Amino acid sequence: MRAHEAGSLHADGYGGPGWLAVPDDVDELVRPLWARTVHRGEDGALVVGGVSVSALAAEHGTPAYVVDEEDLRARAREWVQAFDEAFADLCGGADVYYAGKAFLCTAVARWVREEGMLLETCTGGELAVGLRAGTDPARMALHGNNKSDAEVERALAAGVGRLVVDSRQEVDRVADVARRLGVRAPVLLRVTVGVEAHTHSYIATAHEDQKFGVPLAGGEAARAAAAVLARPELELRGLHSHIGSQIFDVEGFEVAARRLLRLHAQVQREHGVVLPEVDLGGGFGIAYTTQHTPRPPRELAQGIARVVAAACEAEGIAVPRVSVEPGRAVVGPSTFTLYTAGTTKDVVLDGGGARRYLAVDGGMSDNVRTALYGADYSATLASRRSAAAPVLTRVVGKHCESGDIVVLDEFMAGDVGAGDLVAVPGTGAYCRSLASQYNHVPRPPVVAVCGGSSRVLVRRETEEDLLALDVG
CATH class of the missing domain: 3.20.20.10 (Alanine racemase)
Known part of the structure; x- marks a missing residue:
């Protein structure tokens, strides 16, 4: 590829990183990225632990970390059993x-x-x-x-x-x-x-x-x-x-x-x-x-x-x-972050490439890993199916930072817009742990889902929580 003085993102025909393929079906879930009970329901919305994300958003709001309890427990058991069996004859x-x-x-x-x-x-x-x-x-x-x-x-x-x-x-x-x-x-x-x-x-x-x-x-x-x-x-x-x-x-x-x-x-x-x-x-x-x-x-x-x-x-x-x-291997895949989409902007890159910026109601305060060390994530339209063609999209947050990026590159349905729910998988590890109150944005809740019901494990912070710490 011909090098561009402003970097590869501006090279002719840029269509995302080499590993990112244009999906045949923009609604299809890449199974290794998701907790084991996650699937699309009849209405196209994601379902986890028997509960639709639409119901989760209505009850708990967004953004929210959504944990598949069954998945987390199963992963914990698998690690314990695997190492116990492998080392049984060596050291008991x-x-x-x-x-x-x-x-x-x-x-x-x-x-x-x-x-x-x-x-x-x-x-x-x-x-x-x-x-x-x-x-x-x-x-x-x-x-x-x-x-x-x-x-x-x-x-x-x-x-x-x-x-x-x-x-x-x-x-x-x-x-x-x-x-x-x-x-x-x-x-x-x-x-x-x-x-x-x-x-x-x-x-x-x-x-x-x-x-x-x-x-x-x-x-x-x-x-x-x-x-x-x-x-x-x-x-x-x-x-x-x-x-x-x-x-x-x-x-x-x-x-x-x-x-x-x-x-x-x-x-x-x-x-x-x-x-x-x-x-x-x-x-x-x-x-x-x-x-x-x-x-x-x-x-x-x-x-x-x-x-x-x-x-x-x-x-x-x-x-x-x-x-x-x-740690990550147990809790990471068990959780996704559920956001509500807001504004979209289409940006033409040098050389004729294009990218859509999709802003969500969270950002680097609930997932700083992308900004901290360039971590890659995936994302999908979570509240419905779409027949629209995939568009190279960058999912960004609401914070006052140009580095407030949740997903660097992803092909998402071209009609995703304000009010749609967006899910980012693999956020169980080091997202809530590294979360901040940057720009005085309260941290999201952690919601567990299992057997058709949900419950809050860590409640959402409120503006009252923020102000309670300010004793001046």
């Missing part, structure tokens, strides 16, 4: 933690617990939600690269099953709090293993030049492990690694596991301590658009089990208890 099974940072409320914490998952938190606020939901503290973990003494104290006082120590300084800080409380803190040491995940730099977390963990390079992680073992207030349960997010292959986990288990074996040889656990983190990807091809949990679990078994055999050690931390 595996532990699957739900990564609460993806999205956490008391109902979701209860759901994942009931489906057999443990709970991973990374702040005092997430810890508070887990405890409020009745999660057994022994089945919870606390992460964080800069945990406060108050957060550490609360976790230890509650009896949290493990704290993930993120730096050499934190070793002594956690030990000092444990000594003050008169308890022994179970800890994992987070190690940056030097694996560059194939993802955006903001969500690649195992290369050395970033804020998380203790580097494996230069023996720093080995020295940190020795420091943990030197403090009687700490019990070193094992090692932890997390290589990034939105990862689709096993290869990155293979390199990380080999390096982590090599350190595991080194600790055993040098200190005579057999660490019972190793945590390989999460970061498993989902399908946001047709360009994404995630592997099913069973395939991932079997591949990681083979990697761990081979690495342990090479090091001459027994296979420790393995844990992983999916």
Whole structure:
């Protein structure tokens, strides 16, 4: 393609990114992007959990995050069963933690617990939600690269099953709090293993030049492990690694596991301590658009089990208890955001291409991922069918920012206009969690749907909520 000085979007004949195909049927749902109960009803409107989006919009308003409870629970079960089966003969099974940072409320914490998952938190606020939901503290973990003494104290006082120590300084800080409380803190040491995940730099977390963990390079992680073992207030349960997010292959986990288990074996040889656990983190990807091809949990679990078994055999050690931390892969596909369409604008691009801008009643306050790191999403007309030809469309929000984009490129029905409902799938992870009140726009509710009825899990904020915080 001939390059254009203003970028590829202005090149002759631009028709969207290469992976985005013009659909034969603009109403057809791309199944991997949607929760399993979502379909079009007889009137053409989307139905989820037996409830039409038209009824949801009438009862709960828009924008709203709509969660398919049946889908979320099923995904949680699949992850637990897949890893338990894959590791049964190696180490008696595996532990699957739900990564609460993806999205956490008391109902979701209860759901994942009931489906057999443990709970991973990374702040005092997430810890508070887990405890409020009745999660057994022994089945919870606390992460964080800069945990406060108050957060550490609360976790230890509650009896949290493990704290993930993120730096050499934190070793002594956690030990000092444990000594003050008169308890022994179970800890994992987070190690940056030097694996560059194939993802955006903001969500690649195992290369050395970033804020998380203790580097494996230069023996720093080995020295940190020795420091943990030197403090009687700490019990070193094992090692932890997390290589990034939105990862689709096993290869990155293979390199990380080999390096982590090599350190595991080194600790055993040098200190005579057999660490019972190793945590390989999460970061498993989902399908946001047709360009994404995630592997099913069973395939991932079997591949990681083979990697761990081979690495342990090479090091001459027994296979420790393995844990992983999916979050996005459980909650992400279970949810879509429901919007009401407003204005449309047709823009002619340089070289003759064209794009329609479709504004909705939400935006970067309820989904900042597109603006933050160029995340791709899909969208569809949700309230009816359409016979109109597909038009290259950019779904944008109502905020006072040119970067307020929800969906960069999508072919949508050419007659979508004011009052139509628009649904964006795959918004269960990191959308409500990252939501803001930018421009003083109240955050949307989270609505669960199951068995023909809906209920609010997190209520919609109001202008009264906004003003209540303003004490000036």
